[in-house]
Amino acid sequence: xxxxxxxxxxxxxxxxxxxxxxxxxxxxxxxxxxxxxxxxxxxxxxxxxxxxxxxxxxxxxxxxxxxxxxxxxxxxxxxxxxxxxxxxxxxxxxxxxxxxxxxxxxxxxxxxxxxxxxxxxxxxxxxxxxxxxxxxxxxxxxxxxxxxxxxxxxxxxxxxxxxxxxxxxxxxxxxxxxxxxxxxxxxxxxxxxxxxxxxxxxxxxxxxxxxxxxxxxxxxxxxxxxxxxxxxxxxxxxxxxxxxxxxxxxxxxxxxxxxxxxxxxxx
Numbered sequence: 006x007x008x009x010x011x012x013x014x015x016x017x018x019x020x021x022x023x024x025x026x027x028x029x030x031x032x033x034x035x036x037x038x039x040x041x042x043x044x045x046x047x048x049x050x051x052x053x054x055x056x057x058x059x060x061x062x063x064x065x066x067x068x069x070x071x072x073x074x075x076x077x078x079x080x081x082x083x084x085x086x087x088x089x090x091x092x093x094x095x096x097x098x099x100x101x102x103x104x105x106x107x108x109x110x111x112x113x114x115x116x117x118x119x120x121x122x123x124x125x126x127x128x129x130x131x132x133x134x135x136x137x138x139x140x141x142x143x144x145x146x147x148x149x150x151x152x153x154x155x156x157x158x159x160x161x162x163x164x165x166x167x168x169x170x171x172x173x174x175x176x177x178x179x180x181x182x183x184x185x186x187x188x189x190x191x192x193x194x195x196x197x198x199x200x201x202x203x204x205x206x207x208x209x210x211x212x213x214x215x216x217x218x219x220x221x222x223x224x225x226x227x228x229x230x231x232x233x234x235x236x237x238x239x240x241x242x243x244x245x246x247x248x249x250x251x252x253x254x255x256x257x258x259x260x261x262x263x264x265x266x267x268x269x270x271x272x
């Protein structure tokens with residue numbers, strides 16, 4: 006139970022003789038003072054319990070993860086703790102915690118004499134992450150389809166239509182993720198969904214521009230609409246099989262695009 010400071014509690018005694026006047030103005034002031042005191046007390050309680058230290062690393066981690074996944078922070082970029090602390094308006098302690106968490110997730114690597122840098126991945130490692138994506142996402146879809154409602158189907162359809170209307174290949178990856186996430190959320194497995202999102206973040210920063218430009222969006226979108234139709238009809242096995250083929254095609258396209266990029270550099 007939240008205890009208000011003693012001086013606020015004493016206001017009831019000070020105002021008691023005036024209550025009989027039924028002054029809306031005085032009562033309003035009293036209520037406002039109580040609300041202000043409650044807010045200050047809650048803030049102080051949160052600070053004493055370490056709320057600021059508990060939330061700051063999470064906020065920094067989420068912001069850095071999004072920036073890395075979106076390609077805003079390139080592989081190999083040095084992440085200076087003092088600069089990040091200034092940017093996020095916090096001390097270096099939450100920044101250090103966030104970087105260690107991102108290291109555990111594979112987004113950041115600590116190097117001798119350089120500190121934290123954005124992790125890089127080889128083509129083979131990305132292909133392996135796509136294999137992990139097949140395992141995780143096919144399982145989530147299998148669980149999600151029986152739990153889907155018309156609202157889920159309609160939300161996914163709206164995402165695909167917005168995807169259709171987007172001309173910028175740099176933005177297609179975001180629509181692709183939103184669509185896939187919309188299909189998996191009904192499985193109601195928070196830890197599984199968190200693993201899927203983290204893995205997708207790794208994959209997308211290496212496949213986003215390369216694969217999007219190589220394939221366009223016509224074929225992926227045809228498969229997306231077909232996948233959604235299977236989900237709407239409750240065709241679990243067909244949907245899971247198509248999803249697996251859909252991701253395998255990304256693997257093949259990535260390999261092909263990488264070969265062409267290497268050949269162009271030597272020409």
